[in-house]
Amino acid sequence: MSKMFKSAWLITLTMMLLLTACSGGNNGSKNAAGAGNENSATATNDSSKGSGEGAEQEIVELDLFVNMAWWPLKNWSGKVTEEITKKTGVKLNVQVAADDKQLPLLIASGDLPDLVYTATDLTRMADSGVSYPFGELIGKYAPDFEISQERIGVNTMADGNFYTVRNAFSTEQEWKDNPKAIPGANGLTLRQDIMEELGNPELNNLEDLISVLGTVKEKYTDMVPLVWDKDQIGQHLRINFGLKKSKGFVDIDGSARYYLKDENYLDYYLYMNRLYREGYMIGENFTFKDAQQDDQYVLNGQAFAHGGGAADTTNPQLEELGKPFKMKQVTKLLSDKAGIPMGGSGWAGMYITKNNKNPEASIKFLQYMYSEEGQKLGLYGIEGEDWEWNEAEKYPVMKYDFNNTELQTQMGSVWWGLIGSSGVNEALQRYSPDSEMTQWGLAAREALEFNPALGLVTTEPDTEEQTIEAQIENMVTTEELKIYMAASEEEAKAQYDALLQKAESLGLAKLEAWATAKYKEYQKNF
Numbered sequence: 001m002s003k004m005f006k007s008a009w010l011i012t013l014t015m016m017l018l019l020t021a022c023s024g025g026n027n028g029s030k031n032a033a034g035a036g037n038e039n040s041a042t043a044t045n046d047s048s049k050g051s052g053e054g055a056e057q058e059i060v061e062l063d064l065f066v067n068m069a070w071w072p073l074k075n076w077s078g079k080v081t082e083e084i085t086k087k088t089g090v091k092l093n094v095q096v097a098a099d100d101k102q103l104p105l106l107i108a109s110g111d112l113p114d115l116v117y118t119a120t121d122l123t124r125m126a127d128s129g130v131s132y133p134f135g136e137l138i139g140k141y142a143p144d145f146e147i148s149q150e151r152i153g154v155n156t157m158a159d160g161n162f163y164t165v166r167n168a169f170s171t172e173q174e175w176k177d178n179p180k181a182i183p184g185a186n187g188l189t190l191r192q193d194i195m196e197e198l199g200n201p202e203l204n205n206l207e208d209l210i211s212v213l214g215t216v217k218e219k220y221t222d223m224v225p226l227v228w229d230k231d232q233i234g235q236h237l238r239i240n241f242g243l244k245k246s247k248g249f250v251d252i253d254g255s256a257r258y259y260l261k262d263e264n265y266l267d268y269y270l271y272m273n274r275l276y277r278e279g280y281m282i283g284e285n286f287t288f289k290d291a292q293q294d295d296q297y298v299l300n301g302q303a304f305a306h307g308g309g310a311a312d313t314t315n316p317q318l319e320e321l322g323k324p325f326k327m328k329q330v331t332k333l334l335s336d337k338a339g340i341p342m343g344g345s346g347w348a349g350m351y352i353t354k355n356n357k358n359p360e361a362s363i364k365f366l367q368y369m370y371s372e373e374g375q376k377l378g379l380y381g382i383e384g385e386d387w388e389w390n391e392a393e394k395y396p397v398m399k400y401d402f403n404n405t406e407l408q409t410q411m412g413s414v415w416w417g418l419i420g421s422s423g424v425n426e427a428l429q430r431y432s433p434d435s436e437m438t439q440w441g442l443a444a445r446e447a448l449e450f451n452p453a454l455g456l457v458t459t460e461p462d463t464e465e466q467t468i469e470a471q472i473e474n475m476v477t478t479e480e481l482k483i484y485m486a487a488s489e490e491e492a493k494a495q496y497d498a499l500l501q502k503a504e505s506l507g508l509a510k511l512e513a514w515a516t517a518k519y520k521e522y523q524k525n526f
Helices: 008-024 079-088 102-109 134-141 149-155 172-177 192-197 206-219 235-241 265-277 283-287 293-299 311-321 359-370 372-380 405-411 415-419 423-428 436-445 464-484 489-505 508-523
Strands: 002-005 057-066 090-096 115-118 188-191 224-228 249-252 255-258 303-307 327-329 349-352 387-390 395-398
Touching: 057 102, 057 359, 079 090, 079 359, 079 372, 079 415, 090 359, 134 359, 172 423, 188 192, 192 327, 206 224, 206 265, 206 303, 224 293, 235 265, 235 303, 249 508, 255 508, 265 464, 265 489, 293 303, 293 311, 311 327, 311 436, 327 436, 349 359, 359 372, 372 395, 372 415, 372 423, 415 423, 464 489, 464 508, 489 508
Parallel strands: 057 090, 057 115, 224 303
Antiparallel strands: 002 057, 115 349, 188 303, 188 327, 249 255, 387 395
């Protein structure tokens, strides 16, 4: 379905062209369906230009299914999306998934829309019977669409095709080339006024943190020393222990081992158990029903430390509530074991399905969205109006409150950039010289660890390996609590050993053997 997009002066221009055509035998018309006809995009180089602002163009409407129930933009609205349509000639009719069961049903029924954006079901979508291989469409419709070999490599499937280029991926060199790129790193905030009352005690390592929490528990008996975001329990500490969270594999003596076998995991569990046993965190934290309960503890002044907190977003709320205190970000790593595994292949990807009614417009739309211009438009907004590029320091200077998610949604910005954005471009928008989270992010950069071959080791749907992994994950969510809440350190160690034994009984050895074979196979590409 399409419609003509015209403005008054364009109508005038068209009439002039028609008159010229009548006299000269050349109608001068353009093929409007080819979005971004003059683009030459790469995932890392800005060689793309729009398809000619001001030229009359036919708007191609494509149906997009977003397989994320939390997706903030429910329709293609806002100045950024309008600018993207102006640049590409493509408008998206957005449908956001109701739950994670919807996409598998659509795939099974064959009732897929033109485009699918998903972070799960990647392998199901990467099937020549379900989606078009990018290489096929690029060769036919967009031969100037250049994608770096690194990105092709990490997205190539067993059949030799790549069906998407996942966002959030950047090479180690790209991270090194962009020192202002701030990685996503779960933070920790503390009550600034209480720290001052305590004489700003040293906080240089994890033992210092224990000491501060202990003092707070002793002097402020009505206060919870530490409260966690329900979805990020322990995550700031995992960073300080250099650990993966919840899924995946680690390299142990050249083999791919389940992440819980990392030599630092027991130390992390014992630290968390100590926090619980000594009353620095509460059992109720494990029963929170939503992600606002921890915020309420902080906003009401009931908690001293906030695991997962960001002072940049919490302090404006405290000010609005008229609270006489602020939160202060912990801006340094607290352990020489700290590490942030960067995975290997990116996160979500856009797929052009075999039901797509205009593959040419679709691949050219993605060509623009993967270009530097398209990425920055989607992530940051309109250049000059919403942001300026700091050429000396290589980062975007925002002209709006980047932490205002409601404003971003109104603009149609940020999330749409995820359609084709690199990890570095996503990370550059987090840099703000006056931000406490930036100071923490710069410290966290020092802990980045890269192993793309290991990050590529992921189980595939409907396989025995995925079944084993899912059973182990389900088991860990309940058994882990027994470690956190154990009555003694000895009991915590015993519960950790029991957890690993249960994982073995569910087929962990078989899963690790498969993962190690895949790991060694992928290592040949790097």
